[in-house]
Amino acid sequence: MIAAQTAGTMFIEGTFAPAASGETLPVIDPATGATTGAISAGGADDVDRAVRSATDSFEGAWGRLAAADRGRLLARFGTTIGQHAERLARIESQDTGKPISQARADITAAVRYFEYYAGAADKLHGETIPYLPGYAVQVLRVPAGVTGHIIPWNYPAQMFARSLAPSLAVGNATVIKPSEDASQSVVELAKLGAESGIPAGAINVVTGLGETAGDALARHPGVDVLDFIGSPEAGTLVQAAAAAHHARCILELGGKSAQIVFEDADLDAAVPAIVRAIIQNGGQTCSAGSRVLIEASAFDQVTQLLAAEFARLRIGVPSSDPDVGPLINGAQFARVRGYMDRAQRDAVGLLARSTRPGDLPGGGFYVEPTLFGPVHERHELACEEVFGPVLSALPFRDESDAIRLANATEYGLVAGVWTENGGRQTRVSRALRVGQVFINCYGAGGGIELPFGGFKRSGHGRGKGFAAMHEFSTLQTITQKFA
Numbered sequence: 001m002i003a004a005q006t007a008g009t010m011f012i013e014g015t016f017a018p019a020a021s022g023e024t025l026p027v028i029d030p031a032t033g034a035t036t037g038a039i040s041a042g043g044a045d046d047v048d049r050a051v052r053s054a055t056d057s058f059e060g061a062w063g064r065l066a067a068a069d070r071g072r073l074l075a076r077f078g079t080t081i082g083q084h085a086e087r088l089a090r091i092e093s094q095d096t097g098k099p100i101s102q103a104r105a106d107i108t109a110a111v112r113y114f115e116y117y118a119g120a121a122d123k124l125h126g127e128t129i130p131y132l133p134g135y136a137v138q139v140l141r142v143p144a145g146v147t148g149h150i151i152p153w154n155y156p157a158q159m160f161a162r163s164l165a166p167s168l169a170v171g172n173a174t175v176i177k178p179s180e181d182a183s184q185s186v187v188e189l190a191k192l193g194a195e196s197g198i199p200a201g202a203i204n205v206v207t208g209l210g211e212t213a214g215d216a217l218a219r220h221p222g223v224d225v226l227d228f229i230g231s232p233e234a235g236t237l238v239q240a241a242a243a244a245h246h247a248r249c250i251l252e253l254g255g256k257s258a259q260i261v262f263e264d265a266d267l268d269a270a271v272p273a274i275v276r277a278i279i280q281n282g283g284q285t286c287s288a289g290s291r292v293l294i295e296a297s298a299f300d301q302v303t304q305l306l307a308a309e310f311a312r313l314r315i316g317v318p319s320s321d322p323d324v325g326p327l328i329n330g331a332q333f334a335r336v337r338g339y340m341d342r343a344q345r346d347a348v349g350l351l352a353r354s355t356r357p358g359d360l361p362g363g364g365f366y367v368e369p370t371l372f373g374p375v376h377e378r379h380e381l382a383c384e385e386v387f388g389p390v391l392s393a394l395p396f397r398d399e400s401d402a403i404r405l406a407n408a409t410e411y412g413l414v415a416g417v418w419t420e421n422g423g424r425q426t427r428v429s430r431a432l433r434v435g436q437v438f439i440n441c442y443g444a445g446g447g448i449e450l451p452f453g454g455f456k457r458s459g460h461g462r463g464k465g466f467a468a469m470h471e472f473s474t475l476q477t478i479t480q481k482f483a
């Protein structure tokens, strides 16, 4: 077992800190269900200390740095993460249950976020505006101040990097509240940030429960912008709490993303990509392609190809690097099994289910990847985010029916369009109410450079790319009369 060096601590004012209350929460290994350690159960007092630490840093050492110097420190931080990649990947894999190669890819992505935003730190230009004669107007993009970050358990190290790197690049100081289900890599990363020379207080970590530590961060009047990544339900609570002190919120919530497969699609490319997009991280990915919409004339052919891929998938303990590891915890396991059991109760067609090996640890949270179809468009499997390795296949009649179905959920995060017809690629993409569309690919290349976020219940605001730096900055207009 790889023990996190920082186990049981938070990170405030550039140093490790237990919760003021001394309370802890257990760390459960998803692969076995066993308790393997503890994290601090931070509360309002700890959040207050962390926000004051961030405020001091913003008004002090961190806030006074030139943009190029911030960039240099972020670049060094990225390099340091890379030097500790294998250890971080093992902590992440054990904490979340994700297959080890997935965890390695996550740490590579974390490095890339710091690399990208290190280069962007001194390129956040403002503008000038032609105004009245004798007046000069500059519009500056200034840091918002202190930013709060509440992240989920599915990609803790990646989310740390995705959420904090653009905010730090702009010049803000940060407080992050990771998920109570997977906090360890985040505390480790904060420590590596300090070792890379990031001044004390620019990065603070408060671990603990959402309804206590998370709520206290969302309510804290010292937080200027909140970046929340998680479920729509918690996002609503965070936005309501932040409204009391008028903090801006970026909400990156869930999805029910559609892969739209037309009869003329290149199925050799489409089928493996569609399977990857639902089994990656055990389907516990906001952008999981959890619905496959297939032109009716190709429905049987495509679902047979998908079923053959599902039959080949390997389930196993994370360290054996299977295709699919355990889900994060007992609650998520029960939730996903509930969707599967109700689908069978409702006589939804079962097209494929992967084989469960006999040697899985008894207490682990393993769910077999499953393909259902045809699923009725109003069945819960076609509308709700399952957040597990469960794919729903739905037939469509023609292009307009495909667009209607794709837009028929409350979510609007990502879509994939699979067709060789160029006009159709553009027509369909532009008609989709989603934040990202992939044509003949899906989730290509990690997408660190590509603005990401939702329509509708999937949230608002954009992470990734330069767009994230705009979210974490504020426009300041300076008008000077010079004549």
Ligand code: NAD
Binding pocket: 150, 151, 152, 153, 154, 177, 178, 179, 180, 208, 209, 210, 211, 213, 214, 215, 216, 218, 229, 230, 231, 232, 233, 234, 235, 237, 238, 252, 253, 254, 255, 285, 286, 287, 385, 387
């Ligand atoms: P969650 O909403 O339960 O928890 C997310 C975070 O919010 C955790 O840190 C949690 O402690 C905190 N939290 C919970 N209640 C809170 C409250 N009342 N006040 C403040 N903070 C609170 O989500 P989860 O179960 O950890 O993650 C799964 C969800 O996250 C899925 O819906 C998934 O789609 C979504 N997600 C979205 C994205 C995205 O970028 N769009 C990425 C990953 C996950």
